[in-house]
Amino acid sequence: MTSIDVHHLTKEYGTRRVVDHLTFRVRPGRVTGFLGPNGAGKSTTLRLVLGLDRPTAGYATVGGRPYVTLREPLSHVGALLDAQAAHGSRTGRDHLRVLAATHRIPDRRVEEVLGETGLSSVAGRRVKTYSLGMRQRLGIAAALLGDPEVLMLDEPSNGLDPEGIVWIRQLLRRLAGEGRTVLVSSHLMNETASFAEHLVVLGRGRLLADTSMRDFIHARVQPRVRVRTTDPTALKSALARHGHDAVQHEDGHWIVQHAHVDDIGRLASAAGVPLLELTAHEGTLEQAYLDLTSAEAEFAAQSKEA
Numbered sequence: 001m002t003s004i005d006v007h008h009l010t011k012e013y014g015t016r017r018v019v020d021h022l023t024f025r026v027r028p029g030r031v032t033g034f035l036g037p038n039g040a041g042k043s044t045t046l047r048l049v050l051g052l053d054r055p056t057a058g059y060a061t062v063g064g065r066p067y068v069t070l071r072e073p074l075s076h077v078g079a080l081l082d083a084q085a086a087h088g089s090r091t092g093r094d095h096l097r098v099l100a101a102t103h104r105i106p107d108r109r110v111e112e113v114l115g116e117t118g119l120s121s122v123a124g125r126r127v128k129t130y131s132l133g134m135r136q137r138l139g140i141a142a143a144l145l146g147d148p149e150v151l152m153l154d155e156p157s158n159g160l161d162p163e164g165i166v167w168i169r170q171l172l173r174r175l176a177g178e179g180r181t182v183l184v185s186s187h188l189m190n191e192t193a194s195f196a197e198h199l200v201v202l203g204r205g206r207l208l209a210d211t212s213m214r215d216f217i218h219a220r221v222q223p224r225v226r227v228r229t230t231d232p233t234a235l236k237s238a239l240a241r242h243g244h245d246a247v248q249h250e251d252g253h254w255i256v257q258h259a260h261v262d263d264i265g266r267l268a269s270a271a272g273v274p275l276l277e278l279t280a281h282e283g284t285l286e287q288a289y290l291d292l293t294s295a296e297a298e299f300a301a302q303s304k305e306a
């Protein structure tokens with residue numbers, strides 16, 4: 001089993017602690033979204049896992065071993081940290097060939113990953129002529145080159161057009177479906193919700209959540225139910241009898257707060273209320289994330305005042 005494990009990982013720059021006793025495990029077979037406000041410490045954590053920076057305390061391992069001790073690292077871990085990292089005067093193909101040659105990766109992988117990332121037709125062009133989205137695809141191609149079991153991608157959707165966004169979503173799901181460990185940082189909540197099953201959330205260097213997407217949302221955002229009826233009086237009194245509050249909106253639909261669609265459906269049916277519409281309004285990742293991070297910001301403000 002190839003997990004990423006982070007144990008009491010701590011990083012200080014001067015007197016600033018930017019990663020603060022972080023402990024979590026990223027498991028294979030699912031995409032884990034890595035979230036947190038700007039400056040929360042996500043990139044620093046990824047750099048520490050990849051041995052690009054030394055922790056002040058704690059440690060991180062990949063498949064039980066520190067990254068720097070892996071003999072053929074690109075065949076274990078593929079990473080996208082900075083899509084601008086490729087040499088501008090090389091062609092995309094040459095960039096990948098150099099990487100393959102220096103990491104004992106067979107040359108045939110170059111054409112495979114060019115095809116997989118949709119870059120085959122531009123592979124002979126110099127990287128400096130690439131758009132942001134093409135550079136992003138090249139960075140992802142480099143991460144996939146060694147056919148690694150573990151992928152760590154920092155903002156992979158950056159600069160991708162709508163077609164690219166759909167592509168990366170499918171790619172991430174497929175990689176996880178193949179049993180790989182996939183950790184993806186992002187600021188795009190709708191995007192993250194579309195591919196991640198699990199979440200690790202940081203705030204000011206600390207772990208705020210390590211939980212399934214579903215539990216994360218359900219713990220923070222109450223479900224609501226949207227109802228339309230030809231008999232609002234009967235609906236309102238049936239809801240009131242069961243302790244539900246409903247608010248009527250302009251076009252005549254009602255929103256029942258803190259309610260599950262099954263319960264409202266059952267009680268409307270039992271009371272003989274004719275329904276034209278009954279829709280579950282589940283919470284979104286964005287709502288849940290903002291709820292968590294605004295509470296964190298409030299805590300920060302309070303502790304400064306105290």
Ligand SMILES: Nc1ncnc2c1ncn2[C@@H]1O[C@H](COP(=O)(O)OP(=O)(O)OP(=O)(O)O)[C@@H](O)[C@H]1O
Pocket residue numbers: 013018036037038039040041042043044045
């Ligand atoms: N080399 C460095 N020297 C000093 N401070 C640093 C260094 N690298 C990062 N930091 C600081 O560490 C904090 C965490 O930064 P980091 O880039 O890890 O956050 P992040 O969660 O990835 O943010 P973003 O979402 O904006 O990319 C920031 O305040 C940043 O300024």
